[in-house]
Amino acid sequence: DAGVTQSPTHLIKTRGQQVTLRCSPKSGHDTVSWYQQALGQGPQFIFQYYEEEERQRGNFPDRFSGHQFPNYSSELNVNALLLGDSALYLCASSLTVGRNEQFFGPGTRLTVL
Amino acid sequence: GNSVTQMEGPVTLSEEAFLTINCTYTATGYPSLFWYVQYPGEGLQLLLKATKADDKGSNKGFEATYRKETTSFHLEKGSVQVSDSAVYFCALSDHTGTASKLTFGTGTRLQVTL
Numbered sequence: 001d002a003g004v005t006q007s008p009t010h011l012i013k014t015r016g017q018q019v020t021l022r023c024s025p026k027s028g029h030d031t032v033s034w035y036q037q038a039l040g041q042g043p044q045f046i047f048q049y050y051e052e053e054e055r056q057r058g059n060f061p062d063r064f065s066g067h068q069f070p071n072y073s074s075e076l077n078v079n080a081l082l083l084g085d086s087a088l089y090l091c092a093s094s095l096t097v098g099r100n101e102q103f104f105g106p107g108t109r110l111t112v113l
Numbered sequence: 114g115n116s117v118t119q120m121e122g123p124v125t126l127s128e129e130a131f132l133t134i135n136c137t138y139t140a141t142g143y144p145s146l147f148w149y150v151q152y153p154g155e156g157l158q159l160l161l162k163a164t165k166a167d168d169k170g171s172n173k174g175f176e177a178t179y180r181k182e183t184t185s186f187h188l189e190k191g192s193v194q195v196s197d198s199a200v201y202f203c204a205l206s207d208h209t210g211t212a213s214k215l216t217f218g219t220g221t222r223l224q225v226t227l
Binding site for chain 1: 117147149157158159206213214215216217218220
């Protein structure tokens with residue numbers, strides 16, 4: 001049973017560019033959340049998708065957007081990249097919303113130069 | 114808003130020593146509480162959880178008890194091993210309508226030496 005998978009593993013972009021990160025949830029899970037983890041910090045919640053809709057959003061600008069597909073996989077898009085967007089981006093899936101633990105993928109390391 | 118406060122690291126212990134990592138939280142309602150562990154270069158792995166007051170979560174020798182009266186969820190292990198070296202994150206799950214997000218502490222790095 002595959003866990004949460006993310007692609008790519010690493011990514012290098014320059015300021016002003018756009019990036020798309022991808023996530024496939026754990027088998028049977030229908031809810032996907034995205035987190036940003038800056039170096040030396042705890043993960044910060046970006047948003048959560050359920051039934052192809054954004055259900056909750058953290059304190060991130062509109063440059064951060066997402067999408068969930070009918071197969072429950074998800075994308076995170078970041079436009080107009082800033083140096084401060086350099087971080088580990090973590091995807092987590094859960095067995096529907098509610099009091100269920102979230103399982104994390106290995107993350108995508110984004111470096112903005 | 115919700116928040117989680119963890120003791121600052123790094124925590125350096127000798128193998129077989131007793132471990133305590135303090136975690137306190139601020140939240141409205143009745144959150145679920147979690148400990149996650151992150152090994153170098155990897156994502157987060159769920160270590161243990163507790164969903165209501167006085168629940169004790171346990172896994173791989175680690176334990177934590179949900180203390181509502183002190184708003185705490187301290188992580189303990191009786192005898193640490195070198196392989197326990199990692200960063201440990203305390204987190205709470207906030208249930209709002211149809212969504213639930215995790216709020217994390219800043220993490221505590223544990224280094225265990227022989």
